[in-house]
Amino acid sequence: MNNEGKKPRKNLSKPGKILINLLVTAVVGFIYFYMGLPAINLQSPDFYSFIFVLCLAYVASALVTSGFRDGKTSGKARVGDYFRFIKQQCLPVGIFMVLLVVVALVGQVISLPIFRAGAYRDLLTVEDGTFAQDISQISFDKIPTLDRESAEYLGDRQMGTLSDMVSQFEYSNDSTQINYQGRPVRVAPIDYADLIKWFTNRGEGLPAYVVVDMVTQEANVVRLQEGMKYSFSEPLNRNIMRHLRFQYPTYMFDTPQFEIDEEGQPWWIAPRVVKTIGLFGGTDIKGAVLCNAITGESTYYDIADVPTWVDNVYTPQLIMQQYDYHGTLVNGFINSVLGQRDVTVTTEGYNYIALNDDVYVYTGVTSANADQSNLGFLLSNQRTKETKFYSAPGATENAAKASAQGEVQDLGYTATFPLLLNIAGEPTYFIPLKDATSLVKSYAMVNVAQYQVVTVASSVAQCEQNYIRLLSDKGITEPEELPQTTAQGTVAEIRSAVLDGNTYYYVRLDGEEVFYSLSAAKNELAVILNVGDKVTIEHAATESGSSILEGYSLTIDGRAASNQADTGEDTAQPAA
Incomplete structure (x- = not known):
């Protein structure tokens, strides 16, 4: 092949090579930063990885632009050119990489607990x-009865009832427990169902979030007048982590948590992480960035200044x-x-x-x-x-769970992680029990000090009442006055049933819809009760949505029967 007439390839000048190397490094660095989002902070391990990648990108680019492809250059000349290239360009970068590794290692060593206990x-x-x-003592109408898994199951099921959303959006399964208007709830944003759904809906944003009441077990989808533009389901600049990184490039963040304020406005709470021991040790929180999920406006607060409605820092x-x-x-x-x-x-x-x-x-x-x-x-x-630390020797949470499950082993219910409550002055594990579909079916209370003291009931109020009685029967506490109130009126309806070998009378008063259950063993006057009798009934405090309340004592026309009949004493008392 005739190469005559071809102009020799002109080699790039040294400044031109360096410029190309820097340009390639910048492109690689931008892609890495956009995808990996490292904090530009000497205390962040990701920062060292970022710099290391930049150095490798520069060296690789410099090797390509070194000009060793000239066929007229002899082998020895090529080797000489190669080592001169290493000395002139790669050696300084290599030294910088070694120093980087040394700094990271030294920083790791001086941060070890063995030196800074x-x-x-x-x-x-x-x-x-x-x-x-x-x-x-927490009122039973404020006790959370769900764990995270059950709450998210209910939230996901609620999304399925919304025909206009279910094809475009899905439940995020990333809920946060907060106090909202005085009640324990879990809140979670919804996500785009897939990339195509994001592309067609990104202009309006995410139109709703899900609130699950941890007490009533009600799940609601709260629609917004203006959609949330910033979330984890955004793949580009409006991704919440990328949005925060571009606004605060030097801050190290813990995973942002979704919350709503008292007006129902959605926010992302991003705790700012700092290292307080050496270079990499002593992880702590210095403050938090609050980012409006709709507008993307962000404000940083030192830890002492974080608004009181925020619950997760x-x-x-x-x-x-x-x-x-x-x-x-x-x-x-x-x-x-x-x-x-x-x-x-x-x-x-x-x-x-x-x-x-x-x-x-x-x-x-x-x-x-x-x-x-x-x-x-x-x-x-x-x-x-x-x-605060509270001294309360007793069973571990797992032992309490096993004790609770033992009470319902025939039903196959599983115990959730306990919640600690003060019941009658006693540290008590409260344990919701759920079935295979993650629905809560009953509740258990287990004494921390004596985990064999356990009660199970189908409602929180009933479980609490049974537990307080059991504490008294076991001599753990003095007899407690159970949460109760008084109902007076004329008997409108009487029904009876035999449960576990005991006869119960269910009494409805004129003008009321609830029935009061009275044990014949504890309230002998219930046996001679007639429709039309005027009575006074001491009963359990009203539980929301309950149609049957436990009655403790009954009075008919001045004749009383207390609930102590089961002790063998004569319980009938004359009226004062």
Whole structure:
């Protein structure tokens, strides 16, 4: 082949090569930053990965633009050119990469707990609390009766009832527990069903979010006047993580949580993560960015200034991690490994409890041996990180779950993770029991100190009443006055039934719709009760939606029968 007439290829100048190398590196860096979203922060491990990728991209580009393809250059000349190239361009980049690795390694070493045990121990301040004083008894109409799985099942099922949404959107299965207008609820955004649905609906945004009441088990889809433009289901610039990264390139964020304010406005709460020990150790929260899910407007607040309606700043995982440092390093690092004197750790799992319009995370505390007994438990405010330890030796959460499941083993119900309550002054595990479809069917209460003391009932109110009676029968507490009220009127209807060998009379008063159940064994006058009698009935406090309430005592025309008949005493008392 005749090469005559061909102009020799003109090699790029050195500045031109460098410019191309830098341009290629910038393109690779932009793609990596857009996809990986690393924080431009020396305390972020992702930042070192980002810089390392940039260095590799520059070296690879420089090898391509080195000009070693000239066929007229001899082999020895090529080798010489190669080493000169390494010296001139790659060597400085290589030295920078080595320094980067050294900084990361040194930063990791000086952040280890073995050198900074005291600093890790003091990440979390833990005060001792008095359970009966700090934890007030919660009304049964405010006790959450669902766990996360059950709540999300109900939320997903509610989406299926909306014909205009179900083909375009789906439930996100990423709910957050909050206090909303004084009630414990779980809120979750909806997502685009797929990429095509995103493309056709992105102009209007996500039109609704889902609220599941943790007490009544009602799920509602709340429609918005203007759709949410910023969420995790957005693939491009309006993806909430990408939106926050472009606004705050140097901040390290924990996973943003979806919340609504007291007016129902949707927000993303993005906790700002900092490292407080060495370069990479002592993870903590310094503040939070609140991003409006509709407009994308964001505001940063230091931790002391976060609005009170926000419920999720410190995650349960972070609080439990910090307590584990606090509990294991209480007497130094060596003791945490060898002697383990006074070493404590959190148990597996956690739950939430609403106190004073804040959400507290609950978890048990056990010894380092992780045996089947708890030493006590923690309650930590998820907005302020105020944490208290309550001494309450007793069963672990898993032991309590097993005790509750044993009461309904014939039904095959499974126990959810317990919620800690104050019932009659006693630390008590409250455990919803659900069937194979994740629907809650009954409730159990298990005494923390004596987990063989357990009651199961189909309603929260009934479970509470039975549990208080059992505490009194076992001598754990003094006889308590059960939550009750009084009904007076004329008997309009009487029905009877035999349950578990005991006769019960169901009495409806004139002008009312509910029936009062009266045990003949505890209320002998119920046997001679007639329609038209004027009566006074002491009964359980009204439970929302209940058509039958338990009656404790009955009075007919001044003659009374208390509910102590089962003790063998003569319960009839003359009227005062």
